Structures are given as structure tokens and as C-alpha cells.
Amino acid sequence: KNEVEQSPQNLTAQEGEFITINCSYSVGISALHWLQQHPGGGIVSLFMLSSGKKKHGRLIATINIQEKHSSLHITASHPRDSAVYICAVSASTGNQFYFGTGTSLTVIP
Amino acid sequence: ETGVTQTPRHLVMGMTNKKSLKCEQHLGHNAMYWYKQSAKKPLELMFVYSLEERVENNSVPSRFSPECPNSSHLFLHLHTLQPEDSALYLCASSRGLGETQYFGPGTRLLVL
Numbered sequence A: 001k002n003e004v005e006q007s008p009q010n011l012t013a014q015e016g017e018f019i020t021i022n023c024s025y026s027v028g029i030s031a032l033h034w035l036q037q038h039p040g041g042g043i044v045s046l047f048m049l050s051s052g053k054k055k056h057g058r059l060i061a062t063i064n065i066q067e068k069h070s071s072l073h074i075t076a077s078h079p080r081d082s083a084v085y086i087c088a089v090s091a092s093t094g095n096q097f098y099f100g101t102g103t104s105l106t107v108i109p
Numbered sequence B: 001e002t003g004v005t006q007t008p009r010h011l012v013m014g015m016t017n018k019k020s021l022k023c024e025q026h027l028g029h030n031a032m033y034w035y036k037q038s039a040k041k042p043l044e045l046m047f048v049y050s051l052e053e054r055v056e057n058n059s060v061p062s063r064f065s066p067e068c069p070n071s072s073h074l075f076l077h078l079h080t081l082q083p084e085d086s087a088l089y090l091c092a093s094s095r096g097l098g099e100t101q102y103f104g105p106g107t108r109l110l111v112l
Helices: none
Strands: A003-006 A011-015 A019-025 A030-039 A043-049 A054-058 A059-064 A069-075 A083-091 A097-099 A103-108 B004-007 B010-013 B018-025 B031-037 B044-050 B053-057 B064-070 B073-081 B087-094 B101-103 B107-111
Touching: A003 A083, A003 B004, A011 A019, A019 A030, A019 A083, A019 A103, A019 B101, A030 A069, A043 A054, A043 A059, A043 A069, A043 B101, A069 A083, A097 B044, B004 B087, B010 B018, B018 B087, B031 B073, B044 B064, B044 B073
Parallel strands: A011 A103, B010 B107
Antiparallel strands: A003 A019, A019 A069, A030 A043, A030 A083, A054 A059, A059 A069, A083 A097, A083 A103, B004 B018, B018 B073, B031 B044, B031 B087, B044 B053, B064 B073, B087 B101, B087 B107
16 A cells, blocks of 8 residues: 555546645655646646645645645646646655655646 | 756666766755656655765665765666666755755656
């Protein structure tokens, strides 16, 4: 079983829809990261959070430490948001990072 | 442009070849990482360097050999690879361990 589980694996949305991607983890963490990977491989770090909520433009990330759960929300989705979104955690002990398998998002015009 | 560059971007090599992947960061970061991304699998952390010292080696086969000559450069030396080593190899850097990582564009490797 993977230390980080994401759902859904694949998601197709109409432009303008509100999107939620979920991440659950099973290890103690010092931080949780949301990454975006575009076709071709480039990865961009979207958020690093250890509590509460962060917002950047149309993206919102929340984390519930007690429930070991995080969500990434995209408001007013756009075709350029189409990418793979990866949840990752920095373990609280050692130098390990654990990654989810990613959620492939396609936003249709 | 994340400030992390990788060369080459694409590499095809035979199983008997020796090649090296290069990563360079222009961010003044102290930690650098090598990852392997295979199709349909999570990113796999291979090596972690902090202040040019290796701090993590996740049971990676010895045919992969990292080198960190200074805090801006990281190499991955490849020797007698197997076809199953074909993957996207990503380099990343961060200001310190556990902090936000900035990824390079990756090297897409095909082993024949």
C-alpha cells in the first residue's frame, strides 16, 4: 500500500467547473506538497503546507492534520489547468518524501 | 523556468554504454535530489544531497552512481543499465531538506 493515496486517478471537467482532488497519507509528516506536472514532464510546486489553508489565484489547498487528509481545489477551471496533480509528503522523521500516483485532470473547453 | 536545468533532455543508450545526466541549479539551494518517474508509478526518490553530502540512498542499484561536486551541480552516472531503467529522471533542489522543491524539466531515458 502506498503511503500517499490520491483520488480520483483521472478527472475530466468542463471549463468553469469547480474541481477537487483529494490526498490521504498514512505517515507522520512535516509538510505536504501539491505539484503540477504538465505533458512533457515539467513539474511545478504549487503549495507546501503543514496546517490550514493556502490560496494562490484560482487554486486552494487545505490540510487536516488530524485526519491526514488534504484537498486541492481549482475554481473556474480552464483548459490550461489540464495536467497531472501530484500530492507528496515530507516525512517527519528521516529525509523521505512519499508521492501519490497523481491525478490526471483534463478540462474541456 | 524554475531555475533548475537538466541535460540532456533526451537520451537513448545501449545496455553496455556509460552516460551521465547533469543537473544544475541557479537558486542558491543547499539540497538536491534525483527522482525516477516510470509510467503509471509514483515518483521514486533515488538520492538526496544536502550541502554536497549524500543523506539518502533509497536502495538504488549500483548501476546508478550520483555525484555532487558542489552545491549547484548534481550528476547521475549511468552504467550497464537495463531496459526497465527507461524512465523520466528528474532533478530537484530546495533551500533546505523538506522545503519546497523546484524541479528541472527531466531527462527522458530510453535503454535499448
